[in-house]
Amino acid sequence: MNAVLITGAGPTGLVLALFLARKGVPLRIIDKNTGPGRTSRAMAVHARTLEFYRQLGIAEEAVQKGIKVNAVHIRQGHKEKGRVNLGDIGEGLSPYPFVLSFAQDEHERFLLKHLIAAGVEVEWKTELVSYTDKGGFVEAEIRKEEQTEVIETAFLCGCDGAHSTVRRELDLGFPGGTYEHTFYVADVKASGEAASKHDLNLCLEEDGFCIVFPVRSTGMNRFVGIVPSALENREALSFKDIAPFAEKLLHVKVHEVNWFSTYRVHHRVADQFRKGRVFILGDAGHIHSPVGGQGMNTGIGDAVNLAWKLAGVLNERVDEIILDSYETERIAFARSLVATTDRAFQAVVGQNARGRLVRTVLIPRIAPFFLRFPPIKKAAFNRVSQIRIHYRDSLLSMGKAGKLQGGDRLPWISVGRNDNFEALKTAAWQVHIYGKANPGLLTIAKQHNLPLHEFAWSRASANAGLRRDALYLVRPDGYIALADSEQTINKLTEYLSKFKIRN
Structure with a gap:
């Protein structure tokens, strides 16, 4: 079996x-x-996914096969109305502080x-x-x-x-429900400023939008957009039908179409x-x-x-x-x-006055301005990259030490060429101490075949919300299971016993 x-x-x-x-x-x-x-439409691979891939030993290859998105160009017609520089937007938060187009x-x-x-x-x-x-x-x-x-x-x-x-x-x-709009996705070879080989282009108009992603393997671009209302009810829709609208919206010339498909979006x-x-x-x-x-x-x-x-x-x-x-x-x-x-989606695609305001003013003019500020960039990365996901209400989550609680993602700490995520490659239960472990804790960890990693206390540790010398029991997926400020051995042994944990 x-x-x-x-x-x-x-x-x-x-x-x-x-x-x-x-x-x-x-x-x-x-x-x-x-x-x-062969005709899938998801493009973005975020930091948390790459962190998981590092545990499998495949993250670096994934990064090489994809394209780091350096910037988002926000366009209306043939003009660039705004630009959001991404680059390493999450620097200091993850070993993969970028958005990968893959x-x-x-x-x-x-x-x-x-x-x-x-x-x-x-x-x-x-x-x-x-x-x-x-x-x-x-x-x-x-x-x-x-x-x-x-x-x-x-x-x-x-x-x-x-x-x-x-x-x-x-x-x-x-x-849930189904959105009223029909979307199209196409893999095309195109020329024009919106057909970038390294950046993402978001093209907006009062009545529509299209996102253009670069694709490393083919050197092509992937278009994801809304089918124009004039074509919404047409049967057997092809890219030839879409092309005049897309080329006008994006201000590009399409030379070759690899594949094309339409779909409806649900929530x-x-x-x-x-x-x-x-x-x-x-x-x-x-x-x-x-x-x-x-x-x-x-x-x-x-x-x-x-x-x-x-x-x-x-x-x-x-x-x-x-x-x-x-x-x-x-x-x-x-x-x-x-x-x-x-x-967010309803705000972007809405055909009412609010939707048009979002597409023509808020996104191209206001968003790039605010995303220049580091705290806002950090907040945006935390949300989109999925590193902010926590399980504090889980039956597996216990305790608090510093600003971190059981259920939080273990923060990434990098000092020189070393980082604490290297230890997570084993995908095993383990104890992390940022500072010094007590002799009794070392003994208990050895008895339970529980790897114990001591990391030198640093400014980075403090900035990440860790507490000096605190005990952090880390799950195989890199989330904190138990946090304890005092390295209380009984708390650790009770947790291990409760869930019958052994490596």
Whole structure:
């Protein structure tokens, strides 16, 4: 019996499989498609995702395959109305203080290569037909072409997208709505100032907008925009129909079209992310507007959150109660994110006077001015990069030391060529002390096979909100589980005992 069956081989499913494979968990991953995506539309890879990739040892390669976005040019017609310099906007906050443009179709092939290297092959043209949670295991029927197979698995993970079979079989509500606009996405070769090879271009008019991303692998640009109202009801829409509007809006000339597609945008969150031995992740559980490029990164965050917990349970390293924290931690963030991006999206695309004001005045003129100031840039990076996500209300989160609480992301501290995130590559439970560890703590950590890392106290530690000589028990995903100012050994041992934690 395979320990985990993953259905859906998009970024969420692939990252889940990668983390599980690294922990030695037997798994199968299936997808009804013939291969990795070719017409996907997610482009932005944020800092928190790259921090997770560093734990897998693939972050630097991802950065090389993508393009660091240096700036956002805000245009109206042929004129640049504003510019937001990004560069290393999150300097001092993350080892990846930038936004990476990395097309999802290329991204999926990148993840797939590393999964194959880990000894796991995606079973393409294979779909989940039905399943039953038997209590001690899940019985699933899968089909490849005309052949069906009934298998048993300890856990089933639905990463199968907005039309998820897993979610439907769980009979979960998926409340929310669909935006009235139809979007288009196209991979094109174009010339003109908006067809930059390094920067992002946001082109706005009173009645529309289009975002232009550079794509390293093809040297092309990806257009993501709203279908003009004059074409909204046209059947079999092609880029030839869109081209006159896009070229006028962007002030570019399109020479070649690699592919083109249209889609509708939803905003929904499932009622639950788990029932028994069945979980849903990514678009199966939540769908967002494209504002801020959050959707794919959120799905990857789901995968990392669940992967270490499943691996811990299956490898008998933690108590099964820890699985209860997955839904609590991720559904709260998904609901908050959908509400936030929905408000922002409605403001940007609205066809009323407010929407036109946002597109023609607020974004091109006011936003670039305020984003010159370091505190505002820092706040913007914290929000968009997903490093601000915390799990303070989780059953796994306890204590406070300095400005940090259990459930907060461990802040990144860099001193010279060294940083504290190097220790996280093990994806294991560990103790961090920024200062000096007491001899008793060293003994207890050794007894529990718990790595203990001492980092010299520095100005950077203080600025990050850490407390000198405090104890921080860090989860495998880099979040603080327990924070204690006094290095109280009993608190640490009680926490380890409560969740039956051992490395």
